[in-house]
Amino acid sequence: MASIKFAKLVSAGLGTSLGIYAIRHKQTHRNIVLAERNIPEGLETESNALNNLQLLNVQVFGRHGARTPIHIIETIEHGTYLPAFMGDLPYTQIDYEVKDVSGDVQPISLMENSYRDNNRILKGGVYVGQLTKIGQDQMYMLGKTLRKKYVDELKLLSPEIKDNEVYIRSSNVERNIVSARCAMAGLFNTAYTPQTNGPITIYVSDATNEILYPNTYHCPTMRTLFGKWIKQAWNLPSTKRIRQQVQERSDYVEKDGKFLNLIDVRDDLIARKVFLFPV
Numbered sequence: 241m242a243s244i245k246f247a248k249l250v251s252a253g254l255g256t257s258l259g260i261y262a263i264r265h266k267q268t269h270r271n272i273v274l275a276e277r278n279i280p281e282g283l284e285t286e287s288n289a290l291n292n293l294q295l296l297n298v299q300v301f302g303r304h305g306a307r308t309p310i311h312i313i314e315t316i317e318h319g320t321y322l323p324a325f326m327g328d329l330p331y332t333q334i335d336y337e338v339k340d341v342s343g344d345v346q347p348i349s350l351m352e353n354s355y356r357d358n359n360r361i362l363k364g365g366v367y368v369g370q371l372t373k374i375g376q377d378q379m380y381m382l383g384k385t386l387r388k389k390y391v392d393e394l395k396l397l398s399p400e401i402k403d404n405e406v407y408i409r410s411s412n413v414e415r416n417i418v419s420a421r422c423a424m425a426g427l428f429n430t431a432y433t434p435q436t437n438g439p440i441t442i443y444v445s446d447a448t449n450e451i452l453y454p455n456t457y458h459c460p461t462m463r464t465l466f467g468k469w470i471k472q473a474w475n476l477p478s479t480k481r482i483r484q485q486v487q488e489r490s491d492y493v494e495k496d497g498k499f500l501n502l503i504d505v506r507d508d509l510i511a512r513k514v515f516l517f518p519v
Contacts, residue, residue, distance in 0.1 A: 308372060350457075
């Protein structure tokens with residue numbers, strides 16, 4: 241493992257990332273793991289990195305790019321999400337395949353199916369929770385940033401895609417899979433460098449065994465605890481005050497104990513901000 245150049249890209253679910261570095265001190269042969277924020281000053285430069293330290297492994301965890309909202313505030317005018325906002329950007333295209341982590345065919349995604357319900361079509365005609373062209377470009381630019389560090393500066397990866405150097409893991413949701421694809425296109429500059437080593441594989445897991453997000457669907461204990469936490473959080477004095485202010489400004493009236501979910505509000509507002517819709 242230590243002798244293999246290896247990077248890992250995980251698209252868990254806006255184009256932010258955290259690098260986890262495994263390095264080896266050449267003199268003591270002692271392995272060290274560092275989070276990106278704890279890297280000593282200047283370690284990123286090739287000269288310092290090759291002095292006494294050998295970079296062995298990098299794991300990059302990222303979320304998806306900008307998407308259509310999953311939740312909307314019903315009491316205010318909805319944003320109009322048009323089909324023109326969707327579709328694949330040519331420079332983010334790569335030859336890829338999606339497989340189960342076991343190597344079998346891609347499992348059915350119940351979560352993705354729930355997004356593509358005809359009752360969940362947004363104003364403008366597109367489904368909730370889908371990666372937009374803006375989101376694709378965000379992930380492509382993230383890949384370009386990774387290329388500058390790990391291909392151009394540190395020489396950890398080859399300039400072209402090699403399946404034995406990169407392992408890509410995504411949750412089995414289309415926006416995350418496509419986000420991983422776009423990041424790989426930027427990382428390996430596929431718009432200008434021919435892909436000659438066959439398709440790259442993006443691995444996913446079935447919903448029952450997914451660990452890349454809090455899996456309340458298939459963990460009863462987590463579902464119970466999460467429900468209790470949400471109920472307690474919404475009734476904290478500071479949170480309750482903010483919630484009531486938002487409800488008042490959005491003309492939302494509580495009925496039968498049902499109040500406005502601030503997580504849903506944020507989901508709607510973030511999507512509006514990306515597309516410059518009024519808030």
